[in-house]
Amino acid sequence: MKKPTGKVSAFIQRYNPPLGGGNRPGGPLGGPVTFMFNPNQLTLTKSASWIPHVVRGAEQVGIPEFSGSEPRTLALTVFLDVTDSHDRTVQQRVETLLTCCTPTRASIAAKAPSPPWVKFTWGQFQTVSFYSYVSQVTATYTLFDSSGTPLRATCELNLTEISGSKPGQNPTSGGRSARRVHRVVDGDSLPLLAHREYGDPTVWRVIAEANDIDDPTRLAPGTELLLPAPDEFPAEPARGHEPTAGATALPWRR
Template structure:
């Protein structure tokens, strides 16, 4: 079965599925080194490490609603383009809190996963219908990585290193536990997958729940899968 690339927001609902996988994906990361001149040194002075820049990913995405033999596009071209443009704006929650931050997005394609924010979106409309509605477009997107918190290390017996556990209290839901443990209620799905829970609305008090590391929880909540 072919795996298709997708863009998903992690702190608000939203997903764009790519019907045509990008032909190339560029990943870059910079490092800064400084070399101090030495007048009397016979050998070239050794560079001193200063720091690294954020990792970034660039991909060209194709959106097409033309000549599909009657099959509708997974995401209409105007909708997909507008979604990308909207993801370059601060989230409403962060604006209301007075601390404007961009939506966190995840680009996933097989084992290639990048979590960050959209730093650049450039769209070329290639084809229009008789009514002026775009039928085909390419979008060049650049994602700059956001550092992920280092997960705790308190593995349960027989579990995977880095996993923790939490005990549900009266009135807890998976969302409230995710908010308390990860600082993000949207990661409840990862807890449900890790513990084979079908009804995430309420959890019996005293239930001991396995908590995947945060980076893994982000990936699981966005794309689903078996954490084991």
């Protein structure tokens, strides 16, 4: 008979973002952020994108077109309480979580600013353990000592999956041979879309050219973007760094 195992604590591990446009993170960034109390609720979301086709004058709608699977999202709550410990503040723990939304020093030095990648882990619960980015951290302080030092806080975290897999392949051509349509959501950028679709964020200009985007820094949520198939790329795809604010023209256009 097996002996009962002890408590397995949930934690978040931060990783250095890939600086060369790869689809795997760098090494761990500091130690794991271990939860003081395991979460009592996790919300995992997975959705698919479909493009509806309305047939004018028809009694029934047209058959929708599947445009792709959206990344998984994970919402969780981190409860912090130091009223019964020697550590008399939760500020440092909250600030560590906030760094998940700010560029790392190494990425800034490499002129490719990016927040760390993260992975939530809780024992053998693999379904909720995947590389992701933290899209939002909301900290609510609920208890203070007489000097105003926070002793208790609740942090809401929203994680969005970063796929580490290569784009799907067509068994006959060895690569995707069909165009796709992507509906822009908050947080999207052309390099991020290029990374998800082609595994290379530096080919964002191909998406910009296919959609006649003159200002790549402005992507309105709800806009539908055409994502070209890799076999439509020019012999030497236009590559470049992430678009910067104020960009008004794409350099390969004449």
